Amino acid sequence: MKKVIPLSLALFMVFLISAVVHVPAQVVLNYLPLPSQLGLSGVSGSxxxxxxxxxxxxxxxxxxxxxxxxxxxxxxxxxEAQVRFGRGSDMQITGRGTVGMSTLGPYAYNLIVSLPVAKVLEAAPPLPIPVEFTGQVELSIKSMIYDAPYCQSGTGSLVWNTDKIITPLDELALGPVVANFACQNSEITLNAEQRSQHVSSAADVVLSPNRTYQASAWFKPGSNFPQAFSEQLRWLPEPDGQGRYQFTYQGRLN
Known part of the structure; x- marks a missing residue:
């Protein structure tokens, strides 16, 4: 009898879970208090x-x-669910990975999201000079647990796959720009770098939970640095002993 009760409970749990997950998705959505900003259409399956x-x-x-x-x-x-999204998106965004909810909060891992850099710039403030950016931006989240205002913990990378930027002066070859990031208690650290025959650069950024940030960056002209850009270097502070032009920034996000 002692063995029958646990076995019966286990079988009941399996039956209950099976019954729940096979309920039509549209039926479940009809009873969920979804945000008014969210709209779902063409729901099918379970x-x-x-x-x-x-x-x-x-x-x-x-x-x-x-x-x-x-x-x-x-x-x-x-x-927890495996998701794939983005087909037919106005932003041309696509993504796939694992998302879920636990007692610690929302989480994601092995999540990859990609969209054209032009779509990213549409949401950014206008640039003071006409510059054309090309390529795709790919966000890869290895693991992340959400907690206000940013995240409880997380690691991942942000890659800008491009070959050049186009300015009124000339084209500047960049190659891929790779940034690795980590988050702990909503403090985000980011380390980015890029190398090409035209230029090499790197940046370190720290974003605090109170929305303040500190950043340091440098760039170094390469062997094929365009002449049109070389003529503009005289307006910058002198480079360091390694030929790098260095900058520091700090401020607060809006």
Whole structure:
């Protein structure tokens, strides 16, 4: 009898989880208190393996999303899903990875998000000079646990896959720009670098929970640094002993 009770409870839990995850996704969404800014259309499949043909947030179209829940994670007090999203997005954003919710808060790991750099710049303040940026920006989150205002912990990288920027003076070859970041108690540290025959550069940035930041950066002209840019170097402070022009910044995000 002592063995029958635990076995019965286990079988009941398996049955309950199976019943829940196979409920049609649209039925579940009808009872969820979704934010008014969120719009879902074309929902199909089950809670366990479903799809929404369109996802909108504040009238921005983020395209379709597919998800597949991991039922066994329920037994550990987590809700976790493999997701793929972005097809048909106005921002041309695409992504895939694992997201979830635990007692520690929302989390993600092995999450990759990509979009054109031009779409990123549309959300940024206008530049004082006409500069054309090309390529894709790819955010890779190795692991992250969210906590206000930024994150409880996390690591990842941000890669700008480009070959050049175009200015009224000339084109400047960059090559990939790679930035690795880490977060601990909402303090974010970022280390970026880039190298090409035109120029090499690096930057270190620290963003604090109170939205203040400190940054140090340098660049060094390469062997094929365009002449049009070389003529502008006279307006900068003298380089250091290694030929690097250094800068420091500090301030507060809006």
């Amino acid at each position: 809670l366990w393996d479903g799809r929404a043909a369109g996802v909108k947030w504040q009238e921005n179209n983020f395209g379709a999303i597919n998800w597949q829940l991991a039922p066994l994670k329920f037994l550990t007090g987590k809700v």
